Amino acid sequence: MVRKFNRRQVLTTVGGASVVGLAGCLGDIGGGGDGGEITYGVLMPETGDLGSLGVSIRDGALLVESQLADETDFEFDVQTGDTETDPEAGISAAQNLVDAGVPAVVGPAASNVNLQVTRQIFIPNQVVGISPSSTAPAVTDLDDDGYIFRTAPSDALQGPVMAEVIMDNLDASTTGTLYLNDDYGQALEESYVAAFEDNGGEVTDRVSFEPEQASYASQLGSALDADPDVLMVVGFPQSGITLFRDYYDNYADDWDGNVIVPDGLIDGTLPDEVGNPMNDVWGTAPSAAGPGADRFAELYEEEFDSEPAVFNSHAYDAAAVISLASVAAGDDPSGTDIRDNIREVANPGGETVDATNLAEGLEMVADGDEVNYQGASSGVDFDDNGDMQAVSYDVLRYQDGEIETQETVDFEN
Known part of the structure; x- marks a missing residue:
């Protein structure tokens, strides 16, 4: 089932600001010639709180090279570089990539890392950053001179999706929140709360937590104190293992409610790590619903012998766009050259290119032809802020240790 929402209406609901135009003209297509070198970095959390997801997201970006x-x-x-899901480590790894002459980077993943890395490293050094999974609304408002993009949608959209899901599917009228105390957790929780209240719901206890603590039993107790219909939890897998172990050991049997989580806790390994099938947990995550989704999935499974997971396709799209823009920019392109060609190869207009004909797409660009990259995650149509203009979300459930898609929610302009 696919449901469609008006994206502008949702942004208005959560107080989203209007898009600010990007000054300057984009570069002309072509000039790459036959052959040449395409250089990009992949900056992901291979370790730390997001490590279990970060490795697979990294692999989505590496797939373009292997393909x-x-x-x-x-x-x-x-x-490649490892952010360790830590801003300081991310800054160091990003600087290493810049020092190595990398003009564009897929990443970082976590919003608290992405915001620091982009401000301190990418923007001052005129390096393009395309995050496949940094969803904090603050990314939209970066003073970035056009260098920062993302193929993942903003949590200004995901918060209303989560509120809609629990009100429609679970008939919930009250909710508590338990959220990671960083840019990602705070912004998504605020977006969710605003949407839930705007739809007539009551928000009870709002509790933050720090990553990778020994126990979250007390925070869970506080968030569930008012006996809400639903508990919304924002976090990453490493902390999520401890949090959900504490939940099932101490609270699940006595609380007759459901949990909803966003993309950061959509991890197929989580039930086994927690030791529970997690049947009362719902979720939302950006969908891999682009025109190239099927071919991407085939390629990913052939290369890594596993099915794609959350944000894999978004990372593939980021690397594909960088590759096409690099060829369009000509020999030895700078970050500025790549920046000025991203919308030229990605946004509507020109011959359609997707995962089925990406190699031919590079050759077309090298010959000076106009192309329109159609992604595995979405159409990959960047607005003036570097955000996606049309996105979709999967509504998910943990069922007997597996993650099952229940429906897809589309947002359209």
Whole structure:
């Protein structure tokens, strides 16, 4: 089932600001010639609180190189870095990529890392950053001179989706919140609360927590103190393991409610780590519903012998767009050159390119032809702030240790 919402109405609900125009003209397509080198970085949390998801997101970006290296005359120089799900480590890893001459980077993943890395490293050094999973609304408002993009949607949209899901599917009228005390957790919780209240719901206790603590029993007790219909939890898998162990050990049997989580806690390994099938947990996550989704999934499974997970397709799209824009920018492109060609290769207009013909797409761009990249995650149509103009979310449930999609929610302009 697919439900459609008006994106502008949702943004108004949560107090979203209007889009600010990007000054300057975009570069002209072409000039790459036959062959040449495509250089980009992949900056992901391979360790830390988001490590279990970060590795697979990284693999989505690396798939572009492995797919194209033997199919085109272009050579790839792809360098990786580990943010450790920590801003300081992310800044250090980003600086290493910049020092190595990388003009564009897929990443970072976590919003608290992305906001620091973009402000301190990417923007001052005129390096393009395309995050596949940094969803904090603050990314939209960065003073970035056009260098920062993302293929993931803003949590200004996900909060209303979560509120809609629990009100429609669970008939909930009250909710408590338990959220990670960082940019991602705070912004998504605020978006959810605003949407829930705007739809007539009552928000009871709002409780924050720090990452990777030894126990979350007391925070859970506070969040459930008023016996809400639903508990909304925002966090990452490593903390989520401890949090849900405490929940099932201490509260689940005595509380007759449901839990809803966002993308950061959609992890197929979580039930086994927690030791519970987690059947009372619902979730939302950006969907892989783009025109190239099926071919991407085939490629991913062939390369990594596993099914794609959350944000894999968004990382693939970020790397694909960087590759196309690099060729369009000509030989040895700078970050500014790539920035000025991203919308030229991604936004509507020109020959359609997706995961099925990406190699041919590079050649078309090198020959000076106009292309329109259609992604695995979405249409990949960037607005003036570097955000997606049309997105979709999957509504999910943990069922007997597996994650099952219940429906898809579309947002359209």
